[in-house]
Amino acid sequence: MRNLSFIMRSAQYFFAFFVIAFVTAVLFVLREALDTTLVALLYLVPLGLVTAFLGFGPGIASALMTFLAFNYFFIKPYYTFAVHRPTDVVILVIFLIVAIVISQLVGRMQVSLAAATAREREATQLYELSAALAGLHDELVIAQILAKQVQAVSQGEAVEVSIVGGKPFEFNLPDASPPQRFPEWVVPIEAARGVLGTIRVWRTGPALTSSEKRLLQTFASQGAVALERARLAQAESRARVLEESDHLKSILLSSVSHELRTPLSTIKAAASSLRSNEINWDSPVRPELIAAIDDEADHLNILVGNLLDMSRIESGALKPKREWNILAEIVGSVLARMKHLTDGHRLEVDVSENLPLVPVDYVQMEQVFTNLLSNGVKYAPENTLIRVQAFVENDFVHVVVGNQGPQIPQEHLERIFDKFFRITAADRVTGTGLGLSICKGIVEAHDGRLWAENVSDGLAFNFTLPLIWDGMSPPKLPMDTETE
Amino acid sequence: MSNAPHILVVDDEPQIQRAIRTILTEKGFKVTVASSGNEGLTLAAVNEPDIVILDLGLPDMDGVEVCIRLREWTQCPIIILSVRDSEHDKVAALDKGADDYLTKPFGIEELLARVRVALRHSAGRQGAQSKMVRAGELTIDLVWHIVKRGDDEVKLTGTEYKLLAYLAGNHGRVLTHQSILSNVWDPADANHTEYLRVYMRQLRKKLELDPERPQYILTEPGIGYRFIADE
Numbered sequence: 001m002r003n004l005s006f007i008m009r010s011a012q013y014f015f016a017f018f019v020i021a022f023v024t025a026v027l028f029v030l031r032e033a034l035d036t037t038l039v040a041l042l043y044l045v046p047l048g049l050v051t052a053f054l055g056f057g058p059g060i061a062s063a064l065m066t067f068l069a070f071n072y073f074f075i076k077p078y079y080t081f082a083v084h085r086p087t088d089v090v091i092l093v094i095f096l097i098v099a100i101v102i103s104q105l106v107g108r109m110q111v112s113l114a115a116a117t118a119r120e121r122e123a124t125q126l127y128e129l130s131a132a133l134a135g136l137h138d139e140l141v142i143a144q145i146l147a148k149q150v151q152a153v154s155q156g157e158a159v160e161v162s163i164v165g166g167k168p169f170e171f172n173l174p175d176a177s178p179p180q181r182f183p184e185w186v187v188p189i190e191a192a193r194g195v196l197g198t199i200r201v202w203r204t205g206p207a208l209t210s211s212e213k214r215l216l217q218t219f220a221s222q223g224a225v226a227l228e229r230a231r232l233a234q235a236e237s238r239a240r241v242l243e244e245s246d247h248l249k250s251i252l253l254s255s256v257s258h259e260l261r262t263p264l265s266t267i268k269a270a271a272s273s274l275r276s277n278e279i280n281w282d283s284p285v286r287p288e289l290i291a292a293i294d295d296e297a298d299h300l301n302i303l304v305g306n307l308l309d310m311s312r313i314e315s316g317a318l319k320p321k322r323e324w325n326i327l328a329e330i331v332g333s334v335l336a337r338m339k340h341l342t343d344g345h346r347l348e349v350d351v352s353e354n355l356p357l358v359p360v361d362y363v364q365m366e367q368v369f370t371n372l373l374s375n376g377v378k379y380a381p382e383n384t385l386i387r388v389q390a391f392v393e394n395d396f397v398h399v400v401v402g403n404q405g406p407q408i409p410q411e412h413l414e415r416i417f418d419k420f421f422r423i424t425a426a427d428r429v430t431g432t433g434l435g436l437s438i439c440k441g442i443v444e445a446h447d448g449r450l451w452a453e454n455v456s457d458g459l460a461f462n463f464t465l466p467l468i469w470d471g472m473s474p475p476k477l478p479m480d481t482e483t484e
Numbered sequence: 485m486s487n488a489p490h491i492l493v494v495d496d497e498p499q500i501q502r503a504i505r506t507i508l509t510e511k512g513f514k515v516t517v518a519s520s521g522n523e524g525l526t527l528a529a530v531n532e533p534d535i536v537i538l539d540l541g542l543p544d545m546d547g548v549e550v551c552i553r554l555r556e557w558t559q560c561p562i563i564i565l566s567v568r569d570s571e572h573d574k575v576a577a578l579d580k581g582a583d584d585y586l587t588k589p590f591g592i593e594e595l596l597a598r599v600r601v602a603l604r605h606s607a608g609r610q611g612a613q614s615k616m617v618r619a620g621e622l623t624i625d626l627v628w629h630i631v632k633r634g635d636d637e638v639k640l641t642g643t644e645y646k647l648l649a650y651l652a653g654n655h656g657r658v659l660t661h662q663s664i665l666s667n668v669w670d671p672a673d674a675n676h677t678e679y680l681r682v683y684m685r686q687l688r689k690k691l692e693l694d695p696e697r698p699q700y701i702l703t704e705p706g707i708g709y710r711f712i713a714d715e
Contacts, residue, residue, distance in 0.1 A: 294591075297589065301589055321571070321572070321706065323661075323677040323678070323681075324677060324678035324681065325677075325678075325681055326681050326682070326685060328696075329681065329685060329703070332695075332696035332697065333703055333705070335696070336696065336697040353685065357678050357681065357682075361706070362703075362705050362706050363571060363705045363706040366705055475678050
């Protein structure tokens with residue numbers, strides 16, 4: 001750096017020398033035609049220009065050189081440096097004064113221009129930073145932007161923005177590992193409620209100037225504002241989520257206690273009457289009571305299972321164990337198991353076994369079909385049609401489970417998948433109000449989509465399941481056909 | 485009573501202990517109860533039970549670990565108990581040597597059916613392996629590789645027969661996907677459940693009256709398959 005500026009400086013002096021030499025040569029050719037005073041005036045032109053463009057040092061050098069050249073070539077006797085007349089001394093002094101005055105003026109102008117430019121750059125950088133930070137709520141992104149801007153301004157070899165409090169982390173530029181030495185400059189990111197982090201700058205070049213430091217300090221406080229805003233927003237949304245989950249929990253508690261109490265009452269009543277001597281050993285009521293206990297215990301088990309599934313979906317712990325499965329087999333096994341429930345309805349199943357294999361969790365998919373079908377059985381009148389259809393649509397398999405039950409008002413089509421949402425009063429139908437939200441949770445965990453729509457003769461649940469799994473299409477298997 | 489089969493129940497919940505003990509004792513079994521994994525391992529070593537019924541959620545150690553430790557020295561049947569939604573644990577225990585599983589809450593018929601299958605298989609291990617498996621109208625001759633439905637011979641491909649023979653040879657027991665794949669195909673194919681799905685479907689079409697509602701080859705969701713033969 002230092003070498004380069006030395007070369008630049010020398011080049012300026014050489015250039016000044018050449019300009020004066022060139023002007024001298026031109027004037028020398030015209031010497032006989034020009035008056036000495038005119039020559040002195042003409043010399044002021046290059047002198048002024050050189051000083052204006054090259055600054056003080058080259059200006060003074062040019063003034064001296066101009067005087068020497070003028071004295072040597074243009075004042076009689078020619079080719080001597082002897083000064084005979086006092087006016088010649090005056091000319092020298094004028095040359096020097098001109099050089100000094102112009103260089104001072106130009107210098108002052110350049111300084112104020114540089115200051116203005118610097119101020120404008122600072123303002124631009126500050127503006128860019130605050131524009132980039134505006135509306136951000138992610139602390140990591142804020143730290144990244146801050147680091148990038150600090151890096152751009154400081155031109156340092158490395159920058160680290162470390163955030164403390166909440167989830168502490170560090171973000172480093174240009175790569176993840178900062179240099180193994182003390183940074184050249186550290187500034188805290190300070191907000192009203194304390195230190196939120198620090199910015200570290202490593203720069204081996206010239207020390208940071210005071211204006212650079214001031215700018216970086218401003219950056220730090222901009223960062224602090226953005227971070228604080230992000231944290232306040234997070235705190236607020238946390239508070240809102242807590243409030244909502246609190247509300248849901250109280251709904252859950254009332255719904256669950258209602259739902260649990262129904263089978264429990266049946267079990268209690270049946271078991272206690274069996275224990276008492278009120279019912280004879282050979283009474284025909286006995287097997288009925290025993291069957292009721294058995295059925296209601298199963299019902300309780302399903303309720304508890306639903307609650308567990310829901311909490312798993314909500315906490316994001318529901319991870320499908322995907323395998324290539326035959327959809328027809330899943331539907332078949334669900335229908336076989338639900339036979340006693342669907343007896344009152346007519347079934348129409350169109351799920352071809354020639355559909356491609358689908359990458360799904362067998363158990364979870366069974367549950368989706370079970371819940372959608374029992375929903376249809378529950379709401380659609382007896383002897384109506386329940387349809388299950390599946391077909392391939394691009395890279396998805398599209399499943400429709402339709403029933404001829406009552407339609408759902410348009411504004412509720414989305415909401416029926418919310419927990420505990422019911423259109424009918426809770427005491428008129430059984431269930432936890434969780435079945436459909438569990439279906440939605442499972443289908444979405446499979447990267448699919450579940451929605452309901454009113455069709456001409458009733459209601460249809462639609463869902464899609466991707467056929468592509470980890471970039472792989474459904475496998476096609478070579479069959480062996482030779483028999484034993 | 486000294487000839488009664490001895491069952492060791494390892495479960496930490498007193499209610500379950502009470503229920504299983506009452507039912508099994510009533511059915512003429514000799515029952516010992518352990519409340520922790522370590523106690524279970526000790527009692528198993530002392531009493532050499534005929535069957536171990538093992539809960540997977542024990543207070544002191546993982547049930548799968550108990551399975552592994554038992555299998556280091558005994559081949560006695562292990563039936564695991566677990567709650568719903570832990571297919572992963574069940575499969576892990578089955579692949580580590582457990583013979584069968586029951587999901588809590590379970591019915592008494594299920595429990596007794598598992599115990600019967602377990603006793604038959606432990607007898608089979610000591611020699612008298614069945615050569616002929618009957619299930620409804622199906623007859624599977626494991627010696628001559630002949631499968632009949634009623635009086636008609638069913639034509640099976642090589643892989644289909646191997647699959648059926650493995651299932652029928654272990655009838656009554658649950659077989660995990662992995663164990664079927666590595667026994668019928670190759671241990672390297674243990675993750676290719678799709679082979680199983682497709683061949684099982686073909687097999688059911690040839691054997692079952694209604695392939696949608698199989699009677700002989702049952703799907704154990706998330707775990708594997710079970711072949712049901714006549715007792």
